[in-house]
Amino acid sequence: MQSNHHDITIIGAGVSSVFLAYTLMKHNEHVSIHMIDLGKELSERTCGLDAGGVCTCEGMCSKYIGFAGLGKSEGKFNYTNDFGGELGRKIGEQTTFDLMQEVDDILCEFGGDIIPTYSTKNEKLSLRARMADMKVLSTEVRHLGTRLANEIFQKIYEVMKNRIMFSFETHVERILKNENGFHLKSNRGDFTTGKLIIGTGMSGSTWLKEQAGSLGLLPGKTRLDMGIRVEMKGDQLESILGDTFETKLKIERDSFRATTYCMNPRGRIIRKHQHGLVMPDGQNVREKDTPSANLNFSLFVPRYFQSHDEAMEFAVNIIGGINQGRERIVVQRLEDFKLHRNTETLGENLVGPSLNGECGNVREEVPELYGMALEEFLASVEKLIGETIHPDTLLYGLDAKFYEPTLPTDENFETDVSNLYLVGDCSGETHSLSQAAASGVYLGKHLGRWDLPVNDNHRKGEPCNE
Template sequence: MQSNHHDITIIGAGVSSVFLAYTLMNQNEHLTIHMIDVGKELSERVCGLDAGRECTCVGLCSKYIGFAGLGKSEGKFNYTNDFGGELGRKIGKQHTLDLMKEVDKILCEFGGGIRPIYSTKNKDLSNKAVQSGLRALSTEVRHLGTILANEVFQKIYEFLKNRVHFHFETHVDRVSIHESGFRIQTDKGEFTTGKVVIGTGMSGSSWLKKQAASLGLHPGETRLDLGIRVEMKGDQLQSILQDTFETKLKIERDSFSATTYCMNPRGRIIRKHQHGVVMPDGQNEREKESPSANLNFSLFVPQYFPSHDEAMEYALSIIGSINQGRERIVVQRLEDFQLHRKSTSLEGNLVGPSLDGECGNVREEVPDLYGKALLEFMACLEELIGEKVHPDTLLYGMDAKFYEPKLPTDMNFETEVPDLFLIGDCSGESHSLSQAASSGIYLGRYLGQDIAKK
């Protein structure tokens, strides 16, 4: 029979928590570890969205919530400090890179090594990008793909469950300070624990806000990335992609900075459901038997808001207006966007849309900032590739990447409440699978050693 008291309880079973638990197990064989998640275990995370249909989940969507979190999706691990979070600034860039090597080693131990690692580094491209007013960001990538990612994380789960006490489909009502550390009240019973680590990711933002308030923790500013997703001729960027699978480009101006995200050669655009709105999302060619002839990416512009509520209200008002309560996504030809005219038909368009959007005027439906960023980026991109971006290029409104409000933590991710820690996206330091996993290893080593000393 499992005890109701544990040395460490991890709330949330996403990527950061998985790597934390794995590290704790290897650091200290005597630790009792408890993991609670509102979602399901990996083998039961089935949703119609996985097959390109509508969400079939009752309540929370299993595509995004449950064991392995967003690691189940495409399993794309970017090993870099150039993007994906600010972990390097918190614990040191070299330390972060070393931790990423550990992340990759663990993935390979559980079967991830069958997918080769590749690099997007290209010195010539970097020089040309600078001359064109852009910056080429680089990384090494282990891109597992959805099928392999599920296999890898299932093997990790089988390993963890030998020592970790799991509670899935369990809602944590309250975390409070207790004489033995903390009391955790859930809809499946009450538990006590010496230390609490929260790794609920962006899906648990509302829950975290409520718990933080009850514990006297006050979040600070919140980042929000919004942008237009672009779908273009598959060979249009061949000159800069011929040596790499993906190139990430950044443009910086006084009034904004913008970065390409999730570039998918021969990929498709699919609908992404988050926070009650629908957005255009990129799907890698490996996820479909019949890849498209196009290339797609989003151009994200980050903004910072005083609170999470303000960031979410801003994003949901814009995207909700586009959706019109019926999952609508607006699409417009680039030439029409440039000429301030509505696209009325895509029949005969050279770039065939991979997503069934509604023709309209993206320029009128998104704030001016994002249109300005797109136009200036396209001008620089044309200089970089030495040709005009085709006028039949398609623009979809509007994609978003959400972030957690940043709660103050020290060098070891400990909050102002002793023995309460935040990792992954909850910490505000990581925005990628690799940095989230690295934060889990970092905290696992610290807690394993700290408890051993005591």
């Protein structure tokens, strides 16, 4: 019978937690680790959404929670400090780059090297972009694809389960701090631990808010990115895409900054379900047997709200209003958008829609900020490519990327509560698979260097004398 007490317990089995636990067990063979997740193990994570249908899950959707978290979906690792989080600012850019290399080494150890990396760096394009008042964000990318990502994380799980105790479909109802660490009450019984790490990502935001309040942790501001998804002629950006699979562009103005996200040459637009909302999302060409003739991307504008509730209320009001209680997504031709008129039909449109949206007026259904950002962005793109964006380009409303409220942590991700750590997206420092995984490696190394268990909660652990 396995013990209910462990040196370290990790709540959440997403990408950051997986890389943390894997690193920790490699650096400290004596530490006992317990990983808890509300979802299922990877082999049991099935949902109708995976096959393009509707969600078939009871409770929270298995597409988003369970072992590997969002790492099972496309498996796109962007190795960069240009976007995807603020980890470089917290622990140093070079340190972050080095950690992301370690992440890639682990992926390759389990078979990721059969997919070569590609780079989006292009010095000539960067110079041209600056002349058009834009910036090109670059990255090294290893895009595993859904099938390979699942295979890799399953292999990692097979190694980890020999050293780590897993509790799936387990809901931690309450966290109690005591002099020896933490007491966890769950639907599967009680557990105790010396150190506690929370890596619940976006899916656990409501739960984390409740637990933080009971532990006396006060969240800070919450970021919310929203923007219009654009679908254009597949060759419209050919002069700037060059040999790269994706080019990320950014504009900064006095009142906003906006960045392209999830650019998919020859990809399709699909419906994304999050937080009860339905949004237009990009599907990579590698995920579909029948490619599109189009290119699509979202132009995200970040905004900061005083609380997570305020950010979610704003998103629900806007996107929920577009959805109208169903899966409605509004679509409008660029020419109609510029002329402030409704789009009535797409029957003769040169750019054939890859998503069955409802014709309407995006400008009237999204806040002015996002329409203004798109207009200025497209004007800069026209300077960059030296031609007019085709009037039959399609605009879909409204895409969004959600973030966790920030909770203060020190340089080692430890909160104001001794021996309680936050890692990955729920730390507020990472917003991508690569940076989340890197934060896990970082914390795994840090904890692996310390004597365990720690029984004095007023004193940090002492480094091992090796």
